[in-house]
Amino acid sequence: MLKIYNSLAREKQVFVPTTAGCARMYVCGMTVYDYCHIGHARVLVVFDVVQRWLRASGLAVTYVRNITDIDDKIIKRALENKESISQLTNRFIGFMNDDAAALGVERPDHEPRATEYVPQMLELIGRLEKNGLAYQSPNGDVNFSVRKFPGYGKLSGKALDDLRAGERVDVDTGKEDPLDFVLWKHAKEGEPFWASPWGSGRPGWHIECSAMSSDLLGQPFDIHGGGQDLQFPHHENEIAQSEGAHDCRFVNYWMHNGFVRVDDEKMSKSLGNFFTIHEILKKYDPEVLRFFILRAHYRSPLNYSDSHLDDARQALTRLYVALKAVDADLLPIDWEEPHACRFSQAMDDDFNTPEACATLFDLAAEVNRSKSPTLASQLRALAGFLGLLRRDPQTFLQAAPTSSGELSVEQIESLIAARAAAKKGKDYAAADQIRAELLAAGVVLEDGAKGTSWRRA
RNA sequence: GGCGCGAUAGCAAAGCGGUUAUGCACCGGAUUGCAAAUCCGUGUAGGUGGGUUCGACUCCCGCUCGCGCCUCCA
16 A cells, blocks of 8 residues: 655655556656756656556556756756757757666656647636636736635645745736746747747746646646655646646645755755766766665655765675675566565555665575575565666676776786686785785675676775 | 754664664674675664653654755756
């Protein structure tokens, strides 16, 4: 029985799909004008695991993750780069896909782009206007009137009168209320625009998600996810738009992942303290980054640092070492087996991946003791639900960081052969010398019954 | 000012009203030519002050500290 922490209810709730046997999920994806940072990696990985576990639970999943390919920052960046908007966005969509693939993130069923859904957005705005929730201000923008929508604030727990609109930002005087938000921005000189009943313009940020989610998933749908920072105002506004237009509930379960931090501060583009996935993968194996993310619960803050990744790498190495020692059969999961049972209970408890990982380590210890191919197979299969341990152990253990000028496999193997010869002649001093040399180059040797194997330290 | 979250051992991070989390690091032993890996074992916890309870890291209240949202942000 799967339980999900629902941000709307502020408690864990049993997951009951709208349509039995199906799960429809929408996650707010990226605005594509720059490389993805680790915060984005967290969203990608966390909801990838959610999606995998829903499928593992036997549900027919429709997973949608949108791409915001038109907004102020994109326009600005394209202008700075002296390139077209589509050149810019297509390039970064490519990088995003590369990062996601490296992290073992499966492709969502749909990846709609905002620019492809303008008609649906206009239709939605029309409905809101008809329902008396939208108005055009003198400057040409179409705004949503938050005070006319009764439930405004229910997701974020905010009361309209407590919000300090304009305290940190100039209030747009065209709005009837400072908290009203833009549905349609009138076109300014030199900006891209679409024709509309309210004049030429482009969509406000929030409207795309309302339009794309209902178009692809219907309304209501089951799960809407995203980073915690989107809870207000973005998701609050989505609710206002979608429920204001369709007069029925928008989403049943809201999921918000916690932030990635650096030095106990939120990592964000505005603070400038972010690390890109691209950058990190030069130093660390992508699976290490994925494991690092899944070692913490998705709602907790996750502090990023190199030493934490080093730690994650050591831990993941332990799992692969266990697998290396045993030829795992590829058997279907035995859910009655105690570790599998514990794993699935952990995942059913609001996707408790740290607990799920702990069972993997217990299982690895068991594999080390028993050398059981059946248990090794269990380990592999369970880890697979987290998108982990899917590679050949040797490949993982011997993988060199992309940026390193480390010893080549051939060099390492010839040194190992030289050491074997020295050992055979009982010249241990020479053998140890070679081993020390390799260790200095980041290569650890392990003498076993079947000869010497090696891995990168 | 409003609303919300958190405080666990050297570091990271979970569950749980009473019985080993887990990983990294550390220590002792087995194994090894010596190592590495592995196994066995030990140690190190739950911010602070109260309360509830036979019993609290776990529930309740206060306090302190930290973080987040209220502005674009995953």
